[in-house]
Amino acid sequence: MPARTDWVVLKFGGTSVASVDRWQTIADAIERHTTAGTRVLVVCSALSGISNLLQKLIDAIDGQTDTEATLAEIRGKHERLAEAMGLDADEQIGEELAELERVVEGARLIGAVPDEVRARLMAMGELMSTRLGAGWLRKRGTSVAWRDARSLLQAEPASTNASSSHHYLSATCHYAPDDRLITELSELTENAVLTQGFIAADSHGNTVLLGRGGSDTSAAYLAGKLNAERLEIWTDVPGLFTANPRDRADARLLRAVTFDEAQVLAAMGARVLHPRCIPPVRDNDIPLHMRCTQAPDMEGTVVSRDAAATEPGVKAVVSRPHLYLIRIECPGHWHLAGTLADVTGVFAQHGIAIDLIANSASSISLTIDPAASPLTQQDVTHLVANLESIGTANVSYEVGSVSLVGSNIASVINRLSPALKPLEAQRIHMVSDAGPDDALSFVLEPEDVDYLMNPLHDWLLAQPQPEAIFGPAWRELSDKLN
Known part of the structure; x- marks a missing residue:
């Protein structure tokens, strides 16, 4: 492992950059780190709500409706x-607003928004928020350099099977320590660098996106490339919880989780963290600290390798409401070599990621998470047609999942019966066990998610838990935010 540099990477989401008060928190965080002798790279999202408005703009162009109001x-x-x-908007972001209008007008003339243009439009939110942020920070005396993220992150070449949408809208980047980038940024006279999340460039210089919510991923990529001391993800909650704190006031803060636990939690429903942001910090052994922008001094979750030495058991119960379930009935293929490979090969051919999977004597069941692999009706039709060579494929467009996440999950299976009782009259479509250490997931009807989620949390996590891992309940923390 190369020597650790003196860089710290801070990521701030949409609600964390939408007001002067929040930018003051950013300025204070920069000052705290630079006073301690570290260099700071700040990665920011678009203002809260702007990405949705940009998508609304794209939808209006595709639908040939009015764009002026948006x-x-x-x-x-x-x-x-x-x-x-206290800034002049035209001076700070006049060029970006003019470019936005030009691109919209060009797309309106052709009556559609190609993926390449979609990426350019969606990138405008991050570019404008960071232009304003850099202007305000400089106005108050903070030493900061603004950098275009497309000069810092280059997308990996897309696979030959990848669609245009995957190339432009869900790109991935290298994240190994980059001596050239470390030298380039370290030679700047400013103490801090401000850049954008969510965007990168391909080898031709075209704008590409890292997927919705990709600012976490941008920050993790840059932390890896800088071999940073730590990555801090700042958002409107202080970290990961034993359940969604907005649904359960008794959900407890998780003080320490491993990289693998964090990735599974993020993938299985803890949307406060993007699952793609974990591999860059895990592979480079960079601790990830989650912080609350509204309460900078509040303790948060720390994701690190050091958290591995914890007691086995469930740390959280998480859910996802909107999944696709595909069941391929293929009884004649039982014990035939290669059947599962044939199925996964079809998904690879279409560039679609499989979420959960379970295999039986007569069928293969799997889920797709539209948040990770956006699909059109045409995509599903083509996928099912290709699966028909293996078996009869049936698609359920709306199912949910409930997952137990922690360490040595297999050790709690014998204790689940009382929590499953409320579902005895309901249908569980699929159970997926990701090995003894990661997660146990149940796939069921969306309206049944809470019937399973709440009893599992009550049964497994309501009793006293180790204080080193489990922090205050959300009701205690939220009182401090009000």
């Missing part, structure tokens, strides 16, 4: 923040 709303949100910051 453009005005986008401009207005940025102008109001600029005014609150």
Whole structure:
């Protein structure tokens, strides 16, 4: 492992950059780290709500409806923040707003938004938020350099089977320590660098996106490339919890989780963290600290290799409400070599990631998470047609999942019966065990998710837990935020 550098990477999400108060938190975080002798790279999302408005703009172009009102709303949100910051909006983001209008007009002329143009449009939110942020930080005396993330992150070449949408809208990047980038940024005279999340460039210089919610991933990629001391993810909650804190006030903060636990939690429903952001920090052994922008001094979750030495058992119960379930009935293929490979090969051919999978004597069942692999009806039709050579494929477009996540999950299976009792009259479509250490998942009807989720949490996590791992309940923390 190369020597650790003196860089710290801080990521701030949409709600964390949407007001002057939140930018003050960013300025304080920069000052705290630079005073301690570290260099700071700050990665920021678009203002809260702007990505949705940009998508609305794209939908309007595709539907050949009016775009002026949405453009005005986008401009207005940025102008109001600029005014609150004491900045001239035209001076700070006039070029970006003009480019946004030009790209929209060009797309309207052809009546559609190709994936390459979609990426350019969606990138505008991050570019404008960071332009305003850099202007305000400099105005208050913070030594900061603005950098375009497309000059810092280059997408990996897409596979030959990858679609245009995958190339432009769900790119991945290298994240091994990069001596050239370390030298380049370390030679800057400023103490901090401000850049964008969510965006990168391909080998031709075209804008590509890292998938929705990809700012976490951008920050992790850059932490890996800089071989940083730590990565901090700042958001509106202080970390990972034993359940969704917005659904359960008694959900407890997880003080320490391993890299693998964090990735499974993020993939299985803890949307506060993007699952793609874990491999770069895990592979480079960079601790990830989750922090709350509204309460900078509040303790949060620490994700690290050091958390491995914890007691076995369930740490959280998480859920996802919107999954696709595909069941391939292929009884004649039982014990035939290669059947599972044939099925997964079809998904690879279509560039679709399989989420959960279970195999039986007569069928193969699997789920697709649309958040990870967005699909159109046409995509599903083509997929099913190709699966018909293996067996009869049936698609359920709306199922949910409930997952137990922790360490040595197999050790709690014998204790689940009382928690499963409320579901005895319901249908569980599929059970997927990701090995003895990671997760146990149940796939069921969306309306049945809470019937399983809440009893499992009550049965496994409501009793006293080790204080080294389990922190305060959300009700205690939320009181401090109000």
